[in-house]
Amino acid sequence: MNPYYPHLFEPITIRNITFRNRIFSTPNCCFGENSGNVAFFENKSKGGAAVVTLSESAVSPKYDVQDPGFGMSLARRGDSNKARLGDITLAIKAFGAVPSIELNHHGMYARPDKNGGINPIGPVGFIRERDGVEVLPMDEAMIEETIEDYAVSAAFAKRCGFDMVMVHLGHGWLPAQFLSPRTNTRTDRWGGSLENRARFSVEICKRIKERCGDNFIIEARISGDEFTENGMHVKDACEFAEIIQDYVDIINVSCGIHDDRSTVGQMFPMSGFVEAGCHVEMAAEIKRHVHIPVSLISGINTPELAEKILAEGKVDIIGMGRALICDPEFPNKARHGHPEDIVHCMRCNYCIADLAFDPLPWGQNKQFGCAANPKIARDLMIARMAEPKASRNVVVVGGGPAGLNAAITAAQRGHKVTLLEKSDALGGNLKIMECEPKKHDMVLYRDYLVRQLEKNGVEVRLNTPATKELIQSMKADAVICAVGSNIMIPPVKGIDRDKVLTFMDAFYRPDTLGKDVIIVGGGIVACEAALCLADHDPERKIHLIEMRNVLCDPNYVHHYNTMIPVLDKHPQIDYRVSTRCIAATDTSVTVVKDGVEETLNTESVVFATGLTPNKKLVEELRDSALDFYPVGDCVEATRIKDATRTGYFAAMNIL
Ligand SMILES: Cc1cc2nc3c(=O)[nH]c(=O)nc-3n(C[C@H](O)[C@H](O)[C@H](O)COP(=O)(O)O)c2cc1C
Structure with a gap:
């Protein structure tokens, strides 16, 4: 028994595999896949995780061949891909972890421009609002073909050395499109009741077991709550878990859907918005409904939190994403009783935000990395130094x-x-x-x-x-x-540059500010200062004035999509965009919008206009x-x- 974290390092046997501990590394697209960097996976195994999971890999050679660089497409089943994947499974196994790979299909979100012009498919047909693309409704033949795609891909993965797969039944991808009443309005045996909507997921998992054998482990990733209108909520997820448990070996509880961007702050539990451990009760509720092991993701970034969750019997396995990007050696350091040496993951989400940084397509931005770990995915460069x-x-x-x-x-x-x-x-x-x-x-x-x-x-x-x-x-x-x-204080008429209040005052001395505050600036720091001031005094009103036409920073999609819905709904905060501040005093700001000047009176003026x-x-x-x-x-x-x-x-x- 490990003397420091006995529950975290207690092995668990599922089917015929004994996993060395309870830390399963969840998929992180692009980091290893995109750069061809085997070391990304190898280091997680070397660092002590029990499972290393490769990210979303497309299963359909026809309807959803993925962006090159996004995942390791299992839809390409040729020798070169087999060699590449085989290299990775070998590297993972060499250091004692079990290699797994996530099977995925984007369904109605697939992109014809990446896919030889072929239309995307989904449970129902419709014209996609964002780009006018027609999504084709899946008939029985298409459903059968797709189920088979999953099974053939899993069998290919097995030949490449994977001992298990994570089947993606959440986050709004194809199986989740069938599951969710939000996207599935079919009236045949694939729609209607939850049992019918779950049929597609069930058939996929059943077929994988038939093709790969009972001992080939399936971890099913589900959204415990889609956090969206008309979506799946915890009660539905529990019912679904009860159904799917007979066809899979582990249930991994994540949440949210990519299509509703306001949910990504929960899907990647982000500091400033949700606590580490925020999804524990949701996962525990699902665990109460099933007889197979349950894992969760929840921004878990300390061994103490992981140990507590397991010791309280909330779940059986800890899924870790960002904490292992931040420090792949996390498990070893914890196992040897050195938690103080673990590089602490701030849950800042720059790892995921930079994957989507404009103007490059998703996953093509090679600048991605970790705010706290400069070494991640730069192994080859560092080895040359x-x-x-x-x-x-x-x-x-x-x-x-x-x-x-x-x-x-x-x-x-x-x-x-x-x-x-x-x-x-x-x-x-x-x-x-x-x-x-x-x-x-x-x-x-x-x-x-x-x-x-x-x-x-x-x-x-x-x-x-x-x-x-x-x-x-x-x-x-x-x-x-x-x-x-x-x-930085902009050259605005009327202000005393030596006395002006800044975002530092908003954070350090909020009680010196009035009940009515104008913040000049609307970037990420300004938005955070507004939230901090609002939290500090529930009676305070805060107005943000931003000269660009957006608040926050849309380049960082995760920050933007998490921040904007919070600000929009916040009873204490309002904002104006495309509005320039041209003059200010201690208690007023003169602004111009569309050529119209207006003076706004307030109690305190704070500048958050950058550094x-x-x-x-x-x-x-x-x-x-x-x-x-x-x-x-x-x-x-x-x-x-x-x-x-x-x-x-x-x-x-x-x-
Ligand atoms: C950079 C990055 C890439 C990710 N890629 C995937 C992916 O391909 N498939 C998936 O299901 N989840 C993906 N995720 C989500 C993680 O697997 C995990 O669920 C999430 O980070 C929350 O866990 P954590 O709080 O331990 O980080 C990604 C997360 C990050 C940070």
Whole structure:
């Protein structure tokens, strides 16, 4: 029995496989599939997960050949795909995990442009509103062909070395389109009652077992709640689980549907909106209805939470997605009693958001990665990097996420590292999250970084502003300059730039603001500041003024789609877009929309108009050592992800 997390590391036997623990790595499309990076899967196995699941793989060679790069299409059953998949299963098995692959069909969402012009199919026919494409209703022959596609794909997966499959019956894909009354209005044996709507899923799983044998494990991924109007809710999911349990071996409870974007903050439980563990009761309810093991996803990012869920008997298995992108070594670190070394997943969703970053098609954006783990999916590049020739004297200036990552990495590579921080605490802009309980995960990430500084012997000097003279006196071989950004205040008539309130005041000193607040700006930070102010005082009204024609940032689809419905419904918050602020005082803002000027009176005016790199300090410090690396916000004020990445790679460059 594991002395630290006995339930999490208790093996479980299903059919003839004994899984080494209860951590099953859920599918994460593109990370490994897109880059051809076997190491993505291999590292999860090496890191100790019991199962490593490859992502949504298309099963239909006719109606749904997927985007290249999205998943490992099982619809292409030729030798080269077999070799590629075989390589991956071998790598997973080499380190003790069981390889699994997710079978999927987009059904009515399939794209003819990716599919030789063939129309998509679904339970019913209709013209798709978003692009005018005709979805064909599936007749008996098409249904039979598709069920067979699943079985043939599963058999192909088995030949490639997979010991199990995850059949995707949720998230609004084809089987879920049959299941949900929202999309299935058929009146034949495939529609109507839940039993009829479940028939398609049942027949798929039955056929896979017939083709692959009883011992070939099927994990059924379902949406425990679709969180959408006329959709499947927990009660229906329980009934469905009762039906499907006789044809599968594990039920994995996820939720939401891709077609209703407001549900993605639940599907990928996002910090700021839902708690880690938010779906535990939903999964527990489903477990009460079945006799087979149940797993769940729920933003689980600490071994303590995973252990508690299992110890309370809520479910049998923990599905982990983002936490294992953030740190594939999570299971091993927990098993050996070192939870403090686990890189804490912030549940920020940049991993998934960047997959969809415009203007590139889904999955083609190779910039994807993790805000806290700069190494993920960059294994080949890192393997090419040289080892240091000697231990260098490295000075890191700035204790935000870029500086902290740089200092830790440099120290781990054997350098002597001193970190200079001008304030009295480490964390940079992460410190702000201490004021926002919903963003507690960011604070835990900061705490992880600070612990690692200590563990790796970095000398930290707080309250120490860096000057060229100071660094030269330290005889640094290399300087990593992570001096961050300054708050940007636009040149608006009337404001006293030295006294103006900013989003920092909204987070740090909300009680100094009035009951009526105007926030100038409508980006992600402005929206979060509005929510923070609303939470702080339920009687406060907040008005956001944004000059672009949208709030938040539509490029980050997950943030945008989660944030906008919350703001739209929020009784305390309203907003105007395409509205420019041209003048402001402490208690008023003059705006222009469509050429019409208006002055709005309020109690407090807050500017949340962005950050600007601290380039002046970079230039002052530039000649302080022969090797000088500016990183993070002082180069470009963007996201934690870029800070982490640039800090890490600068340290890797010191040889
Ligand atoms: C980058 C990324 C890609 C994903 N790709 C898939 C996928 O292909 N199929 C799927 O069913 N779920 C996919 N998911 C969802 C995860 O499997 C998981 O359900 C989700 O991240 C919630 O679990 P977590 O809270 O442990 O992260 C993806 C998630 C992420 C973050």
